[in-house]
Amino acid sequence: MHGPQRIVCLTEETTEWLYLLGEEARIVGISGYTVRPRRARQEKPRVSAFLDGRIDRIVELRPDLVIGFSDMQAALADKLIRAGLNVLITNQRSVAEIFATLRLVANLVGRSAEAEAWIAACERRHAEMRAAAARWPRRPRVYFEEWDEPMISAIQWVSELIGIAGGDDVFPELAVQRMGRDRVIADALEPARRAPELIVGSWCGKKFRAEHVSARPGWAEVPAVRRGELHEIKSCDILQPGPAALTDGLEQLHRLIGRVALAED
Known part of the structure; x- marks a missing residue:
């Protein structure tokens, strides 16, 4: 069998x-935290967990590779490396980087052909969405909130997915910031000033x-609040940089964006 035989997925x-x-x-x-x-x-x-793990238990499993994600797992990765394990930490932030990471992992286990077929089908669906959205009368403004206290706006791949889906992220300048602390919205009224027509939360x-978002001071006249267009997408479906998000x-x-785009004013 090609590649690592015993993998721990962080x-x-x-x-x-x-x-x-x-x-x-x-x-x-x-x-x-795995649900998919x-x-x-x-x-x-x-x-x-995400930031830490049972090092002794992981060592007992005798993995020949441990795979994790992001700089936030650096401390956990350090412990595992010091325990003598092989560790791969990826740091993908964009849709293109997610695809590249999927290819990397598939290559490690000898499944590149299957990965390319899955990615091609995924990209075809993305193209269909772009084409459908191009026929809509407008592109709704979307505020995606990753956390509420403090408010953190969409990470890069989510911002890009909003674009593929037919909307425009109201904080594109923050989406390119790779660290969560750099996507914190300091002014609680700034999202309201950008007048999103759709608010999506994934905390x-x-x-x-x-109801908590709608009740924020100064948000009553936000178009999304007036029209009741506040919705949740679960974090396991959108904030994991892998197949589910794509x-x-x-x-x-x-x-969600299509419903807003096609709604009568």
Whole structure:
């Protein structure tokens, strides 16, 4: 069998991707936050959170590769490296970088052909969405909120997915900032001033409270608030830089944005 035989996945998107490739037998441990695919929680031991993990348990699993995501897992990766394990941390932020990471992982397990077929189908669907949105009478302004206290706007891949889905991110200048702390909105009235027609919340695993957003001082006249266009997309569907965001998360954005774009004024 090609490549690593015993893989620990510190984040959900790698687990989901390996299952989609038919290589789930290689997975020996997963993140406790994993919900996609649902069966992974029954089949695989949960050995980590996001920022930390059970180092002794991970070592006991004898992985020949541990795969994680982002600079936020640097401390966890350091512990695992010091424990003598091979660790791969990816740091994808854009749609193009997500595709590149999917290709990298697929190549590691000898599934490049299957990956290319999946990616090609995904890109065809993205092109269909762009074509559909081009026929809409307008592109709605979208405010995507990743966290509420402090307010954090869309990460780059989410901002790009909003564009593919037919809308315009109201904070494009923040989306290019790779670190969450650099996407913090200091002025609580600034999103209201940008007059989004759609507000989408995905509060990193915490339930989005549309009524709390609507009640923010100075937000009553925001078009999205007046029309009741405040919606949640669960973080597992949009904030994991892997297959889910490129498919289910994007499909949800497309439906929400399309409804606003085609609504009668």
